[in-house]
Amino acid sequence: MKWSQTLIPTLREAPADAEIASHKLLLRAGLIRKLAGGVYSFLPLGLRALRKVEQIVREEMNRAGAIEVLLPALQPPEIWQQSGRYETASAVLFKAKDNANREWVLSATAEEVITTIAAGEINSYRQLPKNFYQISVKFRDEIRPRFGLMRAREFIMKDAYSFDVTDDAAQITYQKMYDAYAKIFARCGLKAFAVEADTGVIGGKFSHEFMIPAETGENEVVFCESCGYAANIEKATSGIPKTATREIGAAIEKFATPGVVTIEALSKAPYSVPANRQIKTLIYIADGKPVIVLIRGDDQLNEAKFAGKIGTTVFRPATAEEINLFLGAHPGNLGAINMQYEHLSGEIQQTFLDVRKSQAWDNCKIFADERLRGANEMTTGANEDGFHLRNVSIERDIKVTDWFDLRIVTAGEPCAKCGKQLKIRRAIEVGHVFKLGTKYSEAFNAAYLDESGNRKPCVMGCYGIGVTRTLQAVIEQCNDKDGIIWPLSVAPYQICITPLNVDVNNEAMKLAEKFYAELTSRGVDVILDDRDERPGVKFKDADLVGFPIRIALGEKSLAKGEVEIKPRGGALQAVKIDNAVEAAMTLLKS
RNA sequence: CGGAGCGUAGCUCAGCCUGGUAGAGCACUUGGUUUGGGACCAAGACGCCGCAGGUUCAAAUCCUGUCGCUCCGACCA
DSSP: OOGGSSOOOOOOOTTTTOSSSHHHHHHTTEEEEEEETTTEEEOOHHHHHHHHHHHHHHHHHHHHHHHEOOOOSEHHHHHHHTTTTHHHHHGGOOEEEEEEOOEEOOOOOOHHHHHHHHHOOOBBBGGGGEEEEEEEEOOOOOOOBBBBTTOOOOOEEEEEEEESSSSHHHHHHHHHHHHHHHHHHHHTTTTOOOEEEEEEGGOEEEEEEEEEEEEEEEEEEOOOOOTTTTTTTTOOOOOOOOOOOOOOOOOOEEEEEEEEOOOOHHHSSTOOOOOGBBBBEEEEETTTEEEEEEETTTOOOHHHHHHHHHHHHEEOOOOOHHHHHHHSSSSSSSSSOOOTTTSSSSHHHHHHHHHHHHHGGGGGGGEGGGGGOOOOOOEEEOOSSSEEEEEEEHHHOOSSEEEEOOOOOOTBOTTTTSSSSSSEEEEEEEEEEEEEEEEHHHHHOOOOOOOTTTEEEEEEEEEEEEEEHHHHHHHHHEEEEEEEEGGGGGOOOOEEEEOOOOOTSHHHHHHHHHHHHHHTTTTTOEEEOOOOOOOOHHHHHHHTTTOSSEEEEEEHHHHHHHHEEEETTTTOOOEEEHOOOOOOOHHHHO
């Protein structure tokens, strides 16, 4: 390709709405342009890099035995209702209406579609296993699109769906995908690692996410350098000790704490109740009903874990007004003990009772973090502004509905497996593999007949790679002050030939054309910078775009019978003209 | 959706406080001088100052509303 014939609109300055390095570089190097928030056009250079990532994904998926299909982006809402995700995933689904006012769902993912196909076309164990994948545009109504392609409303995803006869067989497929993913990211030049992950709305038994370490990543990963344990913080657990049990002491005692509404304030004199001897009482409204969550004063609630336990993602913290109405006190004075209303007077008490009834408050569930199990001599709010209770024994005084691990792990806690200190780092999620089980196959009746003629649901898995996100992750991981440093495997062009004089009669240009023809015939992706620009502009642009190898032809070196070959980020080497093509090929292979 | 900020030329931004009819740099066009790391000179073209109301003799500037964008939080590949 000749530079002058394509479109590579490089920018000296990054547009103001780009925040992180990779987003700025995508724009500055002329790979993408924004059409609207979270919606981007791919320009020629960006598309070339994207196609390379796609091709790597395709090759490894094929190698792992998956077969490519293409499923519709326009999907009838009925199938989403059938799986139940029309409600549970409602927040991210784009919906459109046709001219007959019929509703459609834009594909956010395709479990429903593929399972419909499996239900219709797979009848026998002889047809299994099958693993279908596609690389296609996905739509998600992200609450907050961010960082260019990292979190977009429209993006390209590789999604795969496997169907197996048994759980054991599904495990083998899962492992194949896991291995394929490791290869894919390695081939893209990425340092990826897998972590245990939360399954979220998709559901299923367990999953791993593939992460790219990056300060700008939106995920926090807990990991142990000693034994290799690694998990998304949403899922991570640690071996932190439970609350020390003490003698069950005296009866509960109410004491005045005027104006004290934080854990910290209560931990100071004159109260001096250590945070680890306090019970934090949080009120959430989940599916319209109140839920009480108890965790230790020095811990934080992990909302992802909480969501997993209560089985809905539709929840929010209760407002101060709601809490006051329900419990008769404001945040900072709450406890799961005195959920009474005797202290309220007449009319207010009636309102209180009505609210409780309407909100099913009397059946309000109390979930407590495991770390509080058996705790006593604890302090918590008295449900009366300005008062707390001490000598609280959880098992004795609070009717806990259920105990769960609900806390957020923090750095430095002991690893649950080996006891060494856990660390936390930020990362970008580029892939996710799920073991689904039979959730979708049962909902869509995707079943097969086994050897004995028994009808059984297929055991499913699903596997996603954010292709456009992966592309940006490559840039986020591979750049310097001058621009992108493409790994050879995904570079839009592998070699940029830069003649410093582009007059067709000039020796530099003639030679450039000759190299271009030779390298192209050898299957190398080459771009020839035939613009009549000053050398500085060409060099700066080549560095910005980040071609792995640049071959410069200028008077100075040509006079010595040489050309200059410079790997991006490596040392410049002078090579005899006749050896230049071979030298470049050698560099490509190394 | 809650909190914060920003919408002026293709890009980066000034002007707004204190109202008087549109600016700079880069990019673009033409001519010239340059030519190994984002050149210089000259001349040009490019603006519904996000949109809609309002105040005013007069609005980019003040007021109200609205839309869009960015950042922090919840969501995700």
